[in-house]
Amino acid sequence: MSWLITGGAGYIGAHVVRAMLAAGERVAVLDDLSTGVAERLPAGVPLVRGSVADGAVAERALREHGVTGVVHLAAQKRVPESVARPTLYYRENVGGLATLLDAMVAAGVRRLVFSSSAAVYGSPDVPLVTEETPCRPINPYGETKLAGEWLVRAVGRAHGVRSVCLRYFNVAGAASPELADRGAANVIPLFFERIEAGLPPVIFGDDYPTPDGTCVRDYIHVADLADAHLAAARELARADAGAPAGDLTVNVGTGVGVSVRELAAAVGAATGWSSPPVVEGRRPGDPARVVASAALAAERLGFTARRGLGEMVSSAWEGWLLRSADPAAG
Numbered sequence: 118m119s120w121l122i123t124g125g126a127g128y129i130g131a132h133v134v135r136a137m138l139a140a141g142e143r144v145a146v147l148d149d150l151s152t153g154v155a156e157r158l159p160a161g162v163p164l165v166r167g168s169v170a171d172g173a174v175a176e177r178a179l180r181e182h183g184v185t186g187v188v189h190l191a192a193q194k195r196v197p198e199s200v201a202r203p204t205l206y207y208r209e210n211v212g213g214l215a216t217l218l219d220a221m222v223a224a225g226v227r228r229l230v231f232s233s234s235a236a237v238y239g240s241p242d243v244p245l246v247t248e249e250t251p252c253r254p255i256n257p258y259g260e261t262k263l264a265g266e267w268l269v270r271a272v273g274r275a276h277g278v279r280s281v282c283l284r285y286f287n288v289a290g291a292a293s294p295e296l297a298d299r300g301a302a303n304v305i306p307l308f309f310e311r312i313e314a315g316l317p318p319v320i321f322g323d324d325y326p327t328p329d330g331t332c333v334r335d336y337i338h339v340a341d342l343a344d345a346h347l348a349a350a351r352e353l354a355r356a357d358a359g360a361p362a363g364d365l366t367v368n369v370g371t372g373v374g375v376s377v378r379e380l381a382a383a384v385g386a387a388t389g390w391s392s393p394p395v396v397e398g399r400r401p402g403d404p405a406r407v408v409a410s411a412a413l414a415a416e417r418l419g420f421t422a423r424r425g426l427g428e429m430v431s432s433a434w435e436g437w438l439l440r441s442a443d444p445a446a447g
């Protein structure tokens with residue numbers, strides 16, 4: 118098998134590249150380097166600099182590297198930006214995917230791992246989100262990921278492209294400091310930013326119907342998430358060898374809920390910050406609880422996350438310190 122990783126120079130993509138190489142897969146990367154960083158790629162990994170929205174570039178990359186499967190991560194991923202610029206998100210996340218799928222069909226590539234998101238569920242009012250939980254996205258970002266899943270399945274039916282859609286929950290951490298997320302605006306980097314400025318982390322709301330009143334999420338280490346892509350790629354390879362073909366959509370989380378207060382304590386332990394967080398009002402649009410059922414991923418992909426919250430937070434902190442020491446890199 119030879120895999121093209123779109124967005125392979127990004128935060129998650131670079132971890133997927135490493136996981137696949139470590140497992141002996143051949144990989145090439147297609148990345149326009151708009152947010153990706155070429156230095157994240159290990160030596161020897163071919164990089165095609167271009168966009169998935171450029172069909173000719175995508176098709177050439179598939180043919181030149183003898184690609185037999187695609188892991189598609191290249192996308193826009195900022196929720197607030199998607200609210201402000203919906204056409205950008207639909208064009209890049211849905212239009213770009215359509216162009217890539219056309220290129221795959223033209224080049225005879227019929228295996229796809231698609232990067233989806235728990236954002237497809239919106240505000241699920243259930244203790245554990247299963248893949249049967251209704252999808253009601255509450256922002257354009259989540260809509261484009263759900264539309265992407267539909268498109269992937271429709272092309273699967275029309276052209277025999279087999280797929281696994283991975284719905285990521287809250288991704289955090291780094292396998293090594295230089296692979297840490299540089300542009301994130303998620304809770305962990307926001308906590309680090311405050312601590313670095315000598316200020317306590319801010320908790321958005323402690324009056325939710327949860328055990329300690331703060332929002333509960335399912336944080337998964339990015340290295341575990343990368344292993345889930347490898348498991349999905351292997352599943353597609355198996356399906357091709359005669360096993361039942363799966364158009365499979367699975368949650369990728371840990372199944373463990375962590376409250377913002379618990380997260381703040383873990384950040385305190387990793388950073389040495391000891392004064393208590395401050396509580397402000399709720400942030401609009403935040404669901405009280407979003408925690409994955411990890412059962413289907415275990416059953417169908419043999420995937421279970423192994424790394425804990427402490428490892429996620431301490432590895433993210435090491436990446437943060439590296440960036441702080443070298444602001445030019447950030």
Ligand SMILES: O=c1ccn([C@@H]2O[C@H](COP(=O)(O)OP(=O)(O)O[C@H]3O[C@H](CO)[C@@H](O)[C@H](O)[C@H]3O)[C@@H](O)[C@H]2O)c(=O)[nH]1
Pocket residue numbers: 194195196234235236285286287302303304305307308319320321322332333334377400403407
């Ligand atoms: O300074 C902060 C920042 C965040 N939070 C809270 O921390 C939790 C997590 O927030 P955040 O890291 O922004 O993640 P989510 O809002 O859960 O969204 C993430 O997870 C979604 C999928 O599950 C993705 O779609 C989004 O892109 C991704 O940002 C939420 O309850 C926030 O209210 C705080 O209390 N203080």
